[in-house]
Amino acid sequence: MPAGLKIYNDAGIIQIDDAYQNYFLVRSGSLTTNEAGVADLWIDWNGPIIVATSSPNGSCCALQDKQGTNWIYRVGSGVPYDTVQWYAFSLPQNLPFQGGLRIYREDGSIAFDSNQRPLDISYFFNLDTPLLPDYSGHAVDALPKSDEIAYPKDIYIPLKQGHTYTAFPIRCTGTASVVYQAKVKNGGGTGKIPWYEHYCYMPQTWNGGVNFKPIKESEGGRDPIIPDFYRPRGMYYYPTKVQQFWVIDITGL
Incomplete structure (x- = not known):
């Protein structure tokens, strides 16, 4: 220059x-x-x-x-x-x-x-989530469900104290899913079919960091339904497993 x-x-x-x-x-x-x-x-x-x-x-x-x-x-x-x-x-x-x-x-x-x-x-958050984790093998009505298989957990990212942060998705084409068995009657008999719960991560605004909270967005079928507020126009669901966010500093905005 x-x-x-x-x-x-x-x-x-x-x-x-x-x-x-x-x-x-x-x-x-x-x-x-x-x-x-x-x-x-x-x-x-x-x-x-x-x-x-x-x-x-x-x-x-x-x-x-x-x-x-x-x-x-x-x-x-x-x-x-x-x-x-x-x-x-x-x-x-x-x-x-x-x-x-x-x-x-x-x-x-x-x-x-x-x-x-x-x-x-301030931060790039990349979550490589399993679409279909280990199969529970327990019935949906078995208790306690929380002990049968690991549920998605909150992910907190600490950043600079005194600053406020949020995040917005730049890619969301998958979910964190858990699988159970559901009882079903067929021809007078009783069998079991897989029962899926699908979770997408949603950023929560925090002072000093940001928390990504798993929200159950759909259940029942194998293929998750991802709400359109995660997916820009033209981005449809494919069997991939990526959720990506930019974390931004909104202090004073």
Whole structure:
């Protein structure tokens, strides 16, 4: 770089220069989910966009459609009638300069503006979940079920104290599943068939970290039904076993 500005962090890595590229907060608000813990979010924005949600009860969202400049997201919560915060990020806006630091690229576009809040990705969460774990061999009505087979557990990720975090899915094509036997009558006799419970992980907003909580999303059949607030438009269920999230710092947003 013959001229310009480079900012290094304490590890000697370039943190900001004229090649810096990130999204910044452009919209935010809250909504209330319905009795099923679901709500639709419409955002009018002419440009690329990334949306994250936040709730201590757990929340997720995924793009479902785009009509002109209207982006339509499906939001899901871990409980009904939940108040969910949402944050939309896009490219930095050419707003009136309020002082501070603004860095331009050679073509005149804005690379960085200290008055605009950047998307701060603090952690990448990759969960390789078993689709079909060990078969229980016990009947559904046998007790105690909790001792028959391992259920999915909460996964807490500690980060920086004093900061608040949430996460949004970038890929969810599988579930953590447990398998039991169910009694069934057939032709006057009684037999047993497999009974499946399928869980997806939902991020819960925490101060000092984020907790991924397994939520039972479907049961009965072998193939899980993954709600659309985990799956962006065009991403359908395939027999893979990946759930991936970006954990972001939302302190002060």
